[in-house]
Amino acid sequence: MTHLLTLIVVLPLLGAVLNGFFATQLRSTPFGKPFVTVVGCALPILSFLLVVRGFLELSATGGMPLIETAYTWARIGGRSFEIAFYFDRLSAVMALIVTGVGSVIHIYSIGYMHDDKSYARFFAYLNLFLFFMLSLVLGRSLLVLFVGWEGVGLASYLLVGFWFDDPANAAAGKKAFITNRIGDAGFLLGMFLLYWAFGTLDMDKINAAFTSGAAPMISASLAGVLLFIGASGKSAQIPLHVWLPDAMAGPTPVSALIHAATMVTAGVYLVARMSGLYLQAPEASMVVAVIGAATAFFAATIAVTQSDIKKVLAYSTVSQLGFMFVALGVGAYGVGIFHVYTHAFFKACLFLGAGSVIHALGGEQDIRKMGGLAKKIPVTFSTFAIATAAIAGIPPLAGFWSKDEILWNAFASSAGGSPVLWAVMAATALMTAFYMFRLLWLVFLTPSRMEPKVAHHVHESPLSMTGVLMILAALSAVGGFVALPHFLEPLLPMAKTPEALHHFEMPLLILSVAIALAGLAGAWFVYGGGTERSARLAARFASLHRTLYNKYFVDEAYDHLIGRPLVWLSDRVFLNLGDRVVLDGSLNGLARLAQRTAGVFSRVQTGNLHLYALFVLAGSIAVLAWSFRHG
Amino acid sequence: MDKTQLLLLLAVALFALGLVGVIVRRNLLVMLMCMELMLNGVNLSLVTFAQQTGTAAGAVLVFLIFVVAAAEIAIAIPIVLVLVRRKRTLEADAFADLKG
Amino acid sequence: MIEHLLQNLDALLLAVFGVSALVAAALMLVLRHPMQVAMALISTMVFLGGIYGLLGVHFIAAFQVLIYVSAVMVFMVYVIMLLDVRDPSFTRRFSTLLVPGTVGGVLLLAVLAYALWRGLYAPASTTVSFGLQQFSIAFLNEYWLHFELTSVLLVAAVVAALAVIKLTRKKHG
Numbered sequence: 001m002t003h004l005l006t007l008i009v010v011l012p013l014l015g016a017v018l019n020g021f022f023a024t025q026l027r028s029t030p031f032g033k034p035f036v037t038v039v040g041c042a043l044p045i046l047s048f049l050l051v052v053r054g055f056l057e058l059s060a061t062g063g064m065p066l067i068e069t070a071y072t073w074a075r076i077g078g079r080s081f082e083i084a085f086y087f088d089r090l091s092a093v094m095a096l097i098v099t100g101v102g103s104v105i106h107i108y109s110i111g112y113m114h115d116d117k118s119y120a121r122f123f124a125y126l127n128l129f130l131f132f133m134l135s136l137v138l139g140r141s142l143l144v145l146f147v148g149w150e151g152v153g154l155a156s157y158l159l160v161g162f163w164f165d166d167p168a169n170a171a172a173g174k175k176a177f178i179t180n181r182i183g184d185a186g187f188l189l190g191m192f193l194l195y196w197a198f199g200t201l202d203m204d205k206i207n208a209a210f211t212s213g214a215a216p217m218i219s220a221s222l223a224g225v226l227l228f229i230g231a232s233g234k235s236a237q238i239p240l241h242v243w244l245p246d247a248m249a250g251p252t253p254v255s256a257l258i259h260a261a262t263m264v265t266a267g268v269y270l271v272a273r274m275s276g277l278y279l280q281a282p283e284a285s286m287v288v289a290v291i292g293a294a295t296a297f298f299a300a301t302i303a304v305t306q307s308d309i310k311k312v313l314a315y316s317t318v319s320q321l322g323f324m325f326v327a328l329g330v331g332a333y334g335v336g337i338f339h340v341y342t343h344a345f346f347k348a349c350l351f352l353g354a355g356s357v358i359h360a361l362g363g364e365q366d367i368r369k370m371g372g373l374a375k376k377i378p379v380t381f382s383t384f385a386i387a388t389a390a391i392a393g394i395p396p397l398a399g400f401w402s403k404d405e406i407l408w409n410a411f412a413s414s415a416g417g418s419p420v421l422w423a424v425m426a427a428t429a430l431m432t433a434f435y436m437f438r439l440l441w442l443v444f445l446t447p448s449r450m451e452p453k454v455a456h457h458v459h460e461s462p463l464s465m466t467g468v469l470m471i472l473a474a475l476s477a478v479g480g481f482v483a484l485p486h487f488l489e490p491l492l493p494m495a496k497t498p499e500a501l502h503h504f505e506m507p508l509l510i511l512s513v514a515i516a517l518a519g520l521a522g523a524w525f526v527y528g529g530g531t532e533r534s535a536r537l538a539a540r541f542a543s544l545h546r547t548l549y550n551k552y553f554v555d556e557a558y559d560h561l562i563g564r565p566l567v568w569l570s571d572r573v574f575l576n577l578g579d580r581v582v583l584d585g586s587l588n589g590l591a592r593l594a595q596r597t598a599g600v601f602s603r604v605q606t607g608n609l610h611l612y613a614l615f616v617l618a619g620s621i622a623v624l625a626w627s628f629r630h631g
Numbered sequence: 632m633d634k635t636q637l638l639l640l641l642a643v644a645l646f647a648l649g650l651v652g653v654i655v656r657r658n659l660l661v662m663l664m665c666m667e668l669m670l671n672g673v674n675l676s677l678v679t680f681a682q683q684t685g686t687a688a689g690a691v692l693v694f695l696i697f698v699v700a701a702a703e704i705a706i707a708i709p710i711v712l713v714l715v716r717r718k719r720t721l722e723a724d725a726f727a728d729l730k731g
Numbered sequence: 732m733i734e735h736l737l738q739n740l741d742a743l744l745l746a747v748f749g750v751s752a753l754v755a756a757a758l759m760l761v762l763r764h765p766m767q768v769a770m771a772l773i774s775t776m777v778f779l780g781g782i783y784g785l786l787g788v789h790f791i792a793a794f795q796v797l798i799y800v801s802a803v804m805v806f807m808v809y810v811i812m813l814l815d816v817r818d819p820s821f822t823r824r825f826s827t828l829l830v831p832g833t834v835g836g837v838l839l840l841a842v843l844a845y846a847l848w849r850g851l852y853a854p855a856s857t858t859v860s861f862g863l864q865q866f867s868i869a870f871l872n873e874y875w876l877h878f879e880l881t882s883v884l885l886v887a888a889v890v891a892a893l894a895v896i897k898l899t900r901k902k903h904g
Contacts (some may be wrong), residue, residue, distance in 0.1 A: 608730075643843040644840060654832035654836075657825065664759065694866075695881055
């Protein structure tokens with residue numbers, strides 16, 4: 001089918017345009033909301049079906065990539081920049097996740113945003129996001145990817161600040177966008193370097209050039225590190241992770257779609273796509289692995305103490321992204337993508353479940369004021385529990401398979417695996433299991449700490465929401481049985497592991513299961529009977545608890561070190577000195593000069609007729625004398 | 632020095648005297664009369680040149696200057712009358728209101 | 732001697748008239764009363780008229796006396812008589828710019844005399860005297876546009892005079 005890829009990308013854009021332009025006109029009519037719902041949900045579903053079709057075509061040709069050039073953007077000199085789409089196994093997996101999970105989250109939003117006054121705007125923005133994300137994953141060149149990259153940043157800004165009447169939400173949206181932009185500086189530099197070296201930004205060509213050893217003088221590691229800076233901005237790795245917890249200010253479907261399943265994995269996709277480069281850049285890969293491990297550990301420690309249900313999930317996302325980058329850093333690119341795939345299911349399920357809880361409690365998000373919800377909202381509870389078990393790594397749920405692969409590769413990969421790395425990741429996995437079950441207990445299983453009027457109104461969410469939860473929970477359960485790394489192997493080779501270490505594989509697998517169960521047991525022990533034990537523990541380790549609760553004071557440090565000096569510079573140097581003194585002063589000074597000069601010259605007009613006549617006389621003498629000179 | 636040069640010298644002298652008179656005399660009416668003197672000087676030079684070249688152009692121009700001078704005096708004097716009625720004096724210095 | 736005188740009567744009269752005109756003009760600058768100045772100007776004009784006549788352009792001499800003396804100067808004399816204001820300008824004749832004016836005048840004269848000396852003008856061909864007929868033919872054939880424009884100017888002058896009358900009339904109700 002011709003233009004298949006272009007259609008996949010453009011259909012959500014059509015939805016955004018239709019909702020954006022016509023919804024306000026139809027708002028007063030009775031079929032305003034149904035119009036938005038139908039357009040907003042049908043187009044992503046249509047896109048998903050087209051992706052499935054493309055996937056079948058791909059399988060039929062044995063994995064040969066589909067390439068479509070939609071439009072020639074610019075011709076500069078002898079070089080042309082095209083908007084082209086590229087569909088191979090990796091893009092297929094990513095597109096299936098994006099459109100599949102995206103479509104179900106659109107359906108969920110029908111119920112969640114039903115009473116919101118900006119229903120149409122929400123769906124328009126969500127469709128816009130989908131358009132940009134698809135252009136990101138299907139783009140052939142780094143340029144198209146970057147357009148999608150920036151576009152999802154824009155959509156994130158619009159959606160995080162969706163309820164912009166509260167300035168805190170708007171500030172969170174700004175923070176997300178600006179932090180992303182800082183990462184994008186590195187991304188752009190990396191792109192420039194690659195373009196200068198290869199004369200093209202097409203990723204397949206760049207990868208081929210690196211693999212075949214035709215890469216000229218540039219350092220692959222330099223390009224790798226620069227691109228990774230961009231990836232760490234988008235995927236919330238240290239030190240650019242600060243925007244993701246604040247982005248929880250947006251509606252929960254947004255958190256699920258953008259900040260769990262799809263946008264934040266764009267960085268992972270970028271590194272995996274440029275695997276040809278990273279395979280030739282051991283230093284860059286090491287940077288990726290180290291930062292991923294540090295982020296994973298660090299975010300998990302914070303998640304243990306958080307009290308907002310969405311913040312726990314946000315830090316959990318940061319931590320899981322760290323896992324993915326560790327996998328990429330040790331050369332197991334397929335495994336990293338596998339974790340993206342499983343993470344999309346259980347994290348989206350967790351976020352949407354949290355949304356269901358918030359919906360049931362009429363807006364409450366503090367887990368210290370929840371509890372005892374298991375019997376009251378059973379569907380939400382059971383789906384949440386399945387997803388929690390998945391993320392903790394309990395077999396045979398999806399999360400176990402991907403996490404275990406990551407741990408194995410962290411230990412055994414000959415491209416950077418080491419016992420130290422494994423130990424850090426294992427400790428992180430332990431903490432992951434612990435804090436996720438802590439969340440489960442505190443929200444659902446401990447005795448109720450809810451306020452009476454809130455407890456009165458607790459009700460299960462409508463089918464549009466619980467249905468989606470059930471779908472995602474089912475996928476979290478069985479999704480792991482798809483052997484994604486092997487599917488991607490022709491494109492993304494598996495990491496090499498030395499024979500000598502292979503006898504560790506089974507023990508490490510058993511250890512992974514033990515870690516997950518230990519986390520479960522730990523949470524049961526501490527939170528089983530209520531919050532007294534945890535309160536005592538918090539009191540015992542008060543200063544540690546305070547540091548973790550305040551996220552290591554990173555935001556405050558950034559404000560002191562970067563924010564305030566910049567504001568001072570802007571105010572004192574650029575505003576007062578530059579603008580007022582120099583620019584205004586020179587302009588006003590010029591005006592004053594003109595005034596004074598005019599004042600001096602106007603003294604010639606004395607009103608004395610004799611003087612004027614004298615001027616005539618003098619002038620005529622001068623003219624005559626001058627003309628006679630040359631006469 | 633032939634006749635033409637002398638006549639032209641006279642014309643020039645009349646013109647210069649007229650201009651100096653405008654600058655030097657205080658009375659408005661005397662200034663007006665000195666302007667008439669300037670016009671006369673110019674007329675003389677024109678007649679001299681006309682007589683030299685033999686075409687009628689100079690004479691025509693002289694005639695036109697007559698007409699213009701008449702029209703000018705016909706307006707200038709009423710203006711002086713109105714001004715004097717305002718300021719009650721004939722001194723040129725009293726009419727420096729447009730200074731600055 | 733009388734014959735010599737009569738032969739050069741033209742030149743003699745021309746000289747006399749020229750000098751007289753110059754003296755009368757110079758007198759204009761020093762006389763006190765405006766009436767005296769007007770008389771000096773009238774005599775200058777009459778002498779100039781004489782010069783025109785001697786040069787052969789009789790009709791211009793006639794116009795000089797007709798228009799200038801009998802129209803312009805009579806009007807001027809009438810106004811002087813009307814405005815005989817016992818003015819301080821009678822006692823203080825000269826303005827503050829007496830010295831610069833005189834110096835400037837001398838300079839102007841010097842520059843123009845220099846030009847005349849250097850002969851910066853077309854030299855004479857022959858002395859031709861032409862009559863009224865030639866003049867009027869030329870006037871109404873080649874220079875008719877100037878004639879029409881001058882009439883427009885006179886209309887403008889009439890309008891201006893009317894405006895001044897309105898002004899004066901408004902003042903007095």
